[in-house]
Structure formats: structure tokens, C-alpha cells
Amino acid sequence: MRIHALLLLSTVSLPAASTLVLSDPAGVSIPDGTPTGVLRSLTFTAPEQIITGISVDLALSAPDGESTFLGDLYVYLTDGTHLVTLLNRPGRDGSRPFGYGDEQGLDVTFQVGLGSDIHTYRETVTGDAATPLPGTLTGTFTPDGRLSDPGSVLTSDPRESTLSDFVGFSADRTFSLYAADFSTGGLHTIDSWSLTLTTVPEPSSTLLASLAPVILLTRRRR
Template sequence: MNTASYRVQRLPASCARGSCLAVYLVAVAAFTAVLPGARAFTTTVNNINAPIPDGDLNGYQNSVTVSGLSGPVAHTSVMLDILGGFNGDYYAYLYHNGVSAILLNRVGLSGSNPAGYSDPGFGPNASANPFTLDDLAAVDVHRYQTLGASVNGAGQVTGLWQPDGRAIDPTSPGSVFDTAARSKLLGIFNGMDPNGVWTLYVVDASAGFQGTLVSWGLTVVPEPGVGSLGLLAFGMALCRLRKQR
């Protein structure tokens, strides 16, 4: 557990090539500069190396405890390292104080693709930047194959993505995913007390391929004051504009 002055995680992005990533990091640096007294919780749980039960909806869970933060949650992001398996099988969510955010919900599953994407996991890129889910990212992880995703040497998907957010049963038919509302993004925790237990649940919803939860990380930023998070949003908006050009 790490409760220290706010420090920047090296966050990758699907659009984070060259100047785009630089713009985002400058925005984050400005964010920290105007918050000399702000505190955040950042942790990475390494070397879990836990098999995710194949085709078992009970899944696997791992928890961290946040303490010592003042002010309600303003922003949350999650890093994942899942090795192997079949990405279209994975259902993952973050749970805190009776509320859950859907991180992954059988990515790629749709009416035209009843199995979802077959890539073997999610992980760091060649620069060791973690696979990260953040509401401020440019695009939805559920459609990553159509949105320029990159993979590392192990075949894991890399980058910075919006969480899935589709609050539907992971065993639903593919056609249900086509129209499902993304009502459970990480912003669902905003305004809540950040202190207490945060639990990651990872499920392999379909038998056939088994993966491993190697590690995961959590960053929780409490409300720092008016305007500060706007700098982060501004940086991400510039990234989007540069990607569109």
C-alpha cells in the first residue's frame, strides 16, 4: 500500500504515440503542480500469478485497502496484467463499498462475433507501461481490435482504454452487448469515501482457455479542489484531437 503525495503513473494510450503522450504527461504534471498538498492512493499488487478459474463464474478476487485519504473520490484508474487465456472470455470488475465498475465484459463480443476477441491477455507495452483502464481515455476497450490496438511480445493487448462499463450478465447473447448501456464506468465511484477495501474480481466466463492474473494496480485520487481535474481532461482532449488529425 502506498499513500503518498500524488505521483504520476506512466500511463500508456492507444493514441499515445510521440507528441500525444507528451501532451498528456504535461497535463498530468500541471495537475500535480497545482496540488502541493493533495494525496492519492497508488498501489500495484505484483507477483500474484493466480490462475483464473476456467469457465467458472466464481472467478478470482484480490483486494487492497485504502486509508488516510481525505475528501471524496474524484478519479480512479486500474492497471491490469492478465497473461494468456482468451480475452473474449474475461469479465472483470472493481468493487468498493457496495458499488462496482465493469472493467472488462467479454471484449469483442457482439451479434456478429459470439465468441469475442481471441487475444491472450492484457499487459505492459515494450516500454513497460501498464495496460490501463481510465474514463479519460479516448476509446472503449470493448472494441479495441477496431480501434488500433497494439500487442506486446506475449500477445497481450496494451494501451490506455476506457473501461467496458456494460452492466449486463457476461453470459448474455452477443446481440445484447451491441446495445448495452455503459452505465458502470469508473466514475461511478466519484463522490464516495475512498477509504476502505477495494476488490478486483476477474472471471473467465467460458471454458476452453485459462489465463493468469499476474498483477494489478489501483490509483484513487480524492477531490483536490475546483479545476484541477480539468487539467487532466484537457490533456486527454488534446490527445483525441491529435489522433483525429
């Protein structure tokens, strides 16, 4: 009885995973020293897909002839219900009230559980929080995750938001990226950003129908 049921189950097709990618070649400047910031959005049309994974690519630089100040930056991703802090004044701590003073750009990927905390990226890249970046910040990081006010955030604050907050929900939604520069000095441009979603089809009546013979066979053989 059990062997027959298992054999039939093995013939049932599992939902196939899909990868959805949207990009925004923004090229917009972030206002200096104000929480007004800029908001950019990407809309996925995937009404029957459930999110199983998500990553964010973000590239920022300074305008020609200018320099950045990465410790000024506050960036989050939201779908209107969930909010995940990607950057929250990197390096800001009791001994560094303005965060890291690195004047390079960044070109990074945010993923769930991969890479180190971007809030302390210097420790990852240079091995020392006091050592400046040698060049553009690149690599894969986990989002900052701290929901603290950008004016008072500290390294020791809890990391309460994560990209996994979007997992399990419909992919048919709009994601918005908010970016602000919370301190004067240093200018920033969003060169581009993109979202990659891994999805599977929603459970459907088709799948349930394919399981019906297994259920029926099991009942008859009891």
C-alpha cells in the first residue's frame, strides 16, 4: 500500500522555480543633507508567483569632480507593507557620529544570509574600522537591517529587518527604493539598482487534482 502511494507521489511534478529580474538605470542625484531623499520603484507583474528568494543590486557614485561620504547614506527597500533597511549610516557608532568617511562609490549586492553586515564593511574589507576603503566598495553583503533613526543609529542596535521579510508573499507587487543623504558634505548619485526574485507558482487546483489519485488509492488499500 505505502509503496504504491510513494511511487505515484514521485510522478507528481513539483512547481518549477523561476527567476524574475527588473532593473532601473536611475542616474538620479540624492539631495545633500536632507531626509527628503529620492524614491525609485520597480513593478513586477507576476500574479501567480510566490517569492522564495530576493536580492538587490545597488550602484552609487559621486558626480564628476565630487566625492561621496558613505556614512551619510540611508537606504531602504519597501513594498508598502514591509520595510528593509539596506544602508543606515554605515559605520555610525559612538566613536564615529558621522559614520565612515569613505569618499568612493559602491557597487554591491544584498542577499539573505550571504556576506557580512554592510554597516561594518570596513572591518570586512580592510580588517579595521579605522582603515579607509582603498577603492569602490564591492561585494555581497547582508542588509544593515537596523530600523533605528538614522540620526542616532549605532552598530550595537538590533538588526530587525531582513530581505527574507518579503519571502512567502506574492511577487505581483511594486518595490520602492528610498535613498537619502542625512548629513551635508559628499554628493551621491544612484547609478542603477535592480531586483532579482526567485519564485514558484502558487499552489493551484491543478496540483491538488494531480494528488487526488494518490489519496484515492491510499484510501482503497486500507
